[in-house]
Amino acid sequence: MIVIYGTRFYGEVDSYGGQRQLTKFFHIYYVPLVPVDTLWVTRELDRGYSGHAVKMSGRSVLAGYARVWGPVAAIGAFLAGSIGGFVAAAALVGLSVWTWSWRSVRNAREQRRSDFHLLAFGTRCDPLNMDHELAATLQTHVAERWAQVSEGNSPEDIARLGAANPAQAVLAYASLRLATRLAPGEDAQRSREASERILDAVKDSPALEGGPYRSVAQPALPETAQVNDGADR
Numbered sequence: 001m002i003v004i005y006g007t008r009f010y011g012e013v014d015s016y017g018g019q020r021q022l023t024k025f026f027h028i029y030y031v032p033l034v035p036v037d038t039l040w041v042t043r044e045l046d047r048g049y050s051g052h053a054v055k056m057s058g059r060s061v062l063a064g065y066a067r068v069w070g071p072v073a074a075i076g077a078f079l080a081g082s083i084g085g086f087v088a089a090a091a092l093v094g095l096s097v098w099t100w101s102w103r104s105v106r107n108a109r110e111q112r113r114s115d116f117h118l119l120a121f122g123t124r125c126d127p128l129n130m131d132h133e134l135a136a137t138l139q140t141h142v143a144e145r146w147a148q149v150s151e152g153n154s155p156e157d158i159a160r161l162g163a164a165n166p167a168q169a170v171l172a173y174a175s176l177r178l179a180t181r182l183a184p185g186e187d188a189q190r191s192r193e194a195s196e197r198i199l200d201a202v203k204d205s206p207a208l209e210g211g212p213y214r215s216v217a218q219p220a221l222p223e224t225a226q227v228n229d230g231a232d233r
Helices: 058-079 083-100 109-122 134-147 157-163 166-182 185-199
Strands: 005-016 019-029 031-044 049-054 226-229
Touching: 005 031, 005 058, 019 049, 019 058, 019 185, 031 058, 031 226, 049 157, 058 109, 083 134, 109 166, 134 166, 157 166, 166 185
Parallel strands: none
Antiparallel strands: 005 019, 019 031, 031 049, 049 226
């Protein structure tokens, strides 16, 4: 008897602009069993994906399980023929369908956030989901770029008074978002609130595609952070 097993990606979430989040599972007969790690995908390879590591995504893990196991378990519950089985089957199908709503970023505000991330970091990944090492590396790069456009302002000044140009908005937001990931306690909360104010302040401006933010130079993700993973899709 041949047993088919290995690692494979499941649980696609947050897809937008050609990037997304996937979790690699150990599988047997293509049924996801144990999550191994989560990858933020920046591009597809002939075999596998290129991207960077992120914290394990609970949403991606749940989606990986629910989209495969949900329908299978629902059929089993339905075949039980009891009222409880019918209720369980409906709940499992509902959970599976619900996770598909996470597959793409549809909200305009979150799409704008994703555009800001791409312009600031070279990846659409939210710094809140990055590992500490990558966030710290990006913080140094963003600080250097911020010094070139700040005109003597702090990122908090931009959150309070507004940005003079797109570069200020993007890099002030990026500085504050990274501080949210790296700073302790109340400092992180204040940085998060300030970053949200900047994001909301530009809600009437076009986002990356076709808008004024295209004038902001897009950086490349640090080579040391890039990962190529040849696991099956």
